[in-house]
Amino acid sequence: MEDDHLHNEDENIQENAGNETITRVSGMFKDWFLDYASYVILERAVPAIEDGFKPVQRRIMQSMKDLDDGRYNKVANIVGHTMQYHPHGDASIADAMVQIGQKDILIDTQGNWGNILTGDSAAASRYIEARLSKFAIDVVFNPKITEWQASYDGRRKEPVNLPVMFPLLLAQGGEGIAVGLSTKILPHNFIELIDASIKHLNGKKFTIYPDFPTAGIIDITDYKDGLRGGKVRVRAKISQMDKSTLVINEIPFSTNTSSLIDSILKANDKGKIKIKKIEDNTSSSVEILVHLPSGISPDKTIDALYAFTNCEVSISPLGCVIEDNKPLFVGVTEMLRRSTDNTVQLLKQNLELKLDEYEEQWHFASLERIFIENRIYRDIEEEETWDGVITAIDKGLQPHIKHLKRAITTEDIERLTEIRIKRISKFDIDKAQQKIDALEDQIAQVKHDLAHLVDYAIAYFTRLKNDYGKGRERLTEIRLFDDVDATKVIIRNTKLYVNREEGFVGTSLKRDEYVCDCSDIDDIIVFTRDGKMMITKVDAKTFVGKDIINVEVFNKKDKRTIxxxxxxxxxxxxxxxxxxxxxxxxxxxxxxxxxxxxxxxxLYFSSNPNGEAEVITIFLRQVGSIKKLKWDLDFTEILIKGRNSKGNQVTKYAIKKIELKEKGISTLKPRKIWFDDTVQRLNVDGRGELIGEFRGEDRLLIINQSGIVKTILPELTSRFDSDMIILEKWVPKKPISAIYFEGEKERFYVKRFLIDQEGKEELFISEHPKSHLEIISTDWKPIAEVELTKERGKERKDNLEVNLEEFISVKGITALGNQLTKEKVNQISLLEPLPYEAPEEVPAEEIEVVDEDDISEDTPSKTIKTDEEEDSDDDGNGQGKLF
Known part of the structure; x- marks a missing residue:
């Protein structure tokens, strides 16, 4: 019968074309999906902008308030109580409660509530306990200004929205997937939200950025105020423990140590990175040790971890909330403005309620004093009826009530009749007046607060910051990220082979000639005997052309390979x-x-990674009357042009053979390198501070505050410690001057030293735990000023000016040095160094250098001719030497 009813309700079957039946949905079917979608959006997945809660979260909080007696309650008990407001599943309520508890804002937890760092789940709800935090009691609840509605079965009253007087949604964050839309609001810093609210109340602009409980590092360049289309990049904090060990101390939001380690192991299995083993020592804080095999660069491995694992994740926010029972897409700035304005209105309602209460208390206290002080209670002794009693009291009060703020009601008189005789007999007029005066002061204060509502709201937020802000400082470091070039950091764990004669290259040609190590994301460049060139992706086996003369890994935009x-x-x-x-x-x-x-x-080909230009010997075949059959050609005299250029003529005669006479040196200008402090990385793009111009073997000098010095090649993938204080081009013959406090002897020492071992990391202060570096200088003739401590009862001694070059000669890096002074030192500072002309570094061979930016596709060619060609040219324009 039900089927018949549904089919007969409308003409559902419209037409039958072949095997397809088109059915028009009508009747109750028509609204079912829309009703379901609306229910999921409004009642499950998306938080309200007014209080920042989803319905289940709001019911949990109200249940905890109902049960609150200052003691912990079993979560299972709270879950059961929540189901009186709505029959959510007990598991879903418990999960929602655990998520709130893990954010450590509203719920004071006890027991095993899981671990957001490791991904461990919470214990069963019958084993863990919870109570409202002091912050939640302070800012979330106020029954007198709460709008109530009937629960699902009409037996209870539940809040439509809780009167939350704080931008809670932004502090906790929120995520949900509904039907046709979703939301993802990232958590923000507690203190920064309060500061932003105060700025908004003061009419100032503000910006807020995410802050995650898992800490880490965040790049907010594309945050776009948390709107759809924005994204943030979050990285783990990775540091180098030693040459073969990396340590991860903070992880990206949305990951945990288990998923992070899994992603590292998968990258290792795929050959993207190369690690020896991983240790997870995480407990209350993250500590993942990544052990590297010998010969693997820690700096490149860190970049590879960011490129190929969950050590870097991209999170796309989507600000969607419910307002007036409709979805609203809004940015976090507007969310904060609305939340702050809503808080001001709630504070106003609360003040208005207080004013009404104080005025009512003042009114009755005044009536009580009149009633007792003028002994009006005696006027009712003769009355026999209740109406007579009321009338007698009203008549007795009339001469004394002109100063009251409202008329006397019957309820007021009935309250007067309820005063006990004992209270009347012990009535103290002075105390009664003091109470009235105190109420008048409270009324005046509330009226003042209402008249200066913005100042009152600012004071409110300031109190929240003072009371609850301690320990809630920003955890996630905001930093600009440099883009990691995956091709430069991937481990080349695949071998590339070539069959030159047949023209095949690939990783599966293991019986043929080995070329180099490569990775599966590399490109390779191939040159053939007939002058053809091709760039192709690394594959198992690829045909590129017969008679291959050169094959290698190709680096895009590499102008230094000539x-x-x-x-x-x-x-x-x-x-x-x-x-x-x-x-x-x-x-x-x-x-x-x-x-x-x-x-x-x-006839001749060479690939030169640093623009080297060799000298070759050319041999001609004996043909006709050629006089000179052999001469040298120096590639330094050939301009670098585009790949499409014809080139310079060498000879019009047949070349017998070409031999390498002398290996080449670079003909490119030294490479300028800059250091970008915002991302703490080197670059060749002109960002940041220019460090210097570097040739092949030039190195960087790095000195850390911890007293560690080292020199490294200026690779763009290099990473730098946060305590780095010196970064400059290393001049091997220039001494380093240091003043440090020697912990064991408790004296300041001076030393000057040179670095003997390139690439070795060395400590140049003593290993005593109290030892610390005070002053470091790489000037040729540094001058230090020493301020001595004034001793009680003695005259202050003049500051010492110390010429460090004269004070101590250059010694070994491990030398203790000379004691600076026996006096107690208050402060040491560097002055301007003495003038000194550093010796110029003269290159071993003067060569003409070419700027990489001058290399073009259409540079005109210059003809090079030999003596033989000059003799045989009829026009007499030949040249007798190479140009």
Missing amino acids: YNMIYRDGAKGPSYVKRFSVTGVTRDKEYDLTNGSKGSTV
């Missing part, structure tokens, strides 16, 4: 020389590096 090439144009044409770089190209497209003539052949 290719030197000599080719014959056509089958019997002249030979040309060219130098070029390869930057941006289309993958798997074949490029011709010759002049395009059929039969062209590459």
Whole structure:
């Protein structure tokens, strides 16, 4: 019958075309999905903007208030009580309560509530206990200004919204998936939210950014106020414990140590990174030790962890809340404004209620004093009826009530009749007046607060910060991230092979020639004998062209790798020389590096990672009347041009062979390197402070506040400790001057030293726990000023000015040094160093350098001719030497 009713309610079947039946949904079916979607959005998944709670969270909080007696309650008991407001499942209520408890704002927990760091779940609800925190009692509840509604079965009253006087939604964050929409509001810092609310009340602009309980590092460049389309990047905090061990002390939000370690192990299995083992020592704080095999760079591994594991995650916020029973997409700035304005209105309602209460207390206290002081209670002795009693009291009060603020009601008179005789007999007029005066002061204060509501709200927020802000400082460090180039940090754990004759390259050609180590995300560049070039992705086996002469891993936008090439144009044409770089190209497209003539052949080719230019010897075939069959060609005299350039003519005669005479040196300008303090990384893009110009073996000098010094090659993947105080280009012959406090001897010492071992990390102060570095200088002639401590009863001694170069000679890095002074030192500071002309570093060989930015695709060629060509040229324009 039910089926018949549903089918007969409307003409549901519209048409039948072939095997498809089109059914028009109507009747009760029409609204079912919309009703379900509305219920999930409004009653389950999305928090309200007024108090920041989802319905189940609001019912949990109200239940805890109902049960609150200052003692802990079993969570199972609270869950059962919550079900009186709505029959959510007990498991879902317990899970929601655990999530609130783990945020450590509203609930004071006891027992095993799980661990957000490790991902461990909470104990069963019958084993753990909870009570409202002092903060929750202070800011969440006020029954007198709460709007109530009937519960699902009408037996109880539940709050429509709790009168939360704090931006709780932003402090806790919120996440939910509804039907057709979702929300993801990230948690923000407790103290910063209060400061932002105060700024808003003062009419000032403010910005707020996420702060996570798991700490970590966050890049908020694209936060976009928490609106849809924004994102934040969150990283674990990774540091280097020693040369072979990394330690992770903070993890990204939305991860835990288990998922983080799993992602590291998966990256290791896939060959993205290379690790030896992982130890998880996490308890109340995170400590994950990542042990590295020997020979693996810790700096590159840190970048690889960010590139290939959950050590860096991207989180996309989506600010969606419920307002007036409708979804509202809004940014966190507007959320805070609305929350703060709502708090002001709640404070106003609370003050108005207090004013009414104080005025009522003042009114009755005044009536009571009149009633007792003028002995009006005696006027009712003759009355026999209740109406007569009321009338007699009213008549007796009339001469004394002109100063009252409202008329006397029957209820007022009935309250007077309820005063006990004992109270009348012990009535103290002075105490009664003091009570009235105190009430008048309270009324005046409340009226003042209402008249200065913004100041009152600011004072309220300030009190919250003072009472509850301790220990809630920002955990997540805000920092700009540098983009990690995955191709530069991935472990090359795959071997690349080549079959030169057949023209195949790949990782599966294990019987052929080994080329180099590579990774599965690398590109490779291939050059063939006929002057063709191709760039392709690493694969198991790829055909690129027969007679391969050079194959290597390709680095995109690499202007420092220069290719030197000599080719014959056509089958019997002249030979040309060219130098070029390869930057941006289309993958798997074949490029011709010759002049395009059929039969062209590459006679000589070299790949130079730092723009090296070698000297070669060219031998010609004995043909006709050629006088000179052998001469040298120096690639330093060849300009670097684009890959499409024709090149410079070497000879029009046939070349017999070419031999390498002398290895090349770099012809590129020294590379300028900058240090960007915001991301704590080196770069060649001009960001930050210029450190200097670096050639091949030049190194960086790094000195930390902990007294550690080292030199490193200036690799762009290098990472730097937070206590770094010196970062500059290392001049090996320039002494380092230091003043440090020697903990065992409790005296200041001076030392000057040179670094003997490149790349070695060395401690140049003593290992005593009280030893610390006071002054460090890399000037040639540093001057220090020493301020001595004034002793009681003695004259203050003049400051000492110490020329460190004269004070002590250069000694070994491990030397103790000379004692600075026997007097007690108050302060040591560096003065301007003495002038000194540092010795110039003269390069071993003067060469013409080429700026990488000058390398272009259309640089005009210059012809190079030999003596033989000069003799044979009819026009007499030949040159007798190379240019």
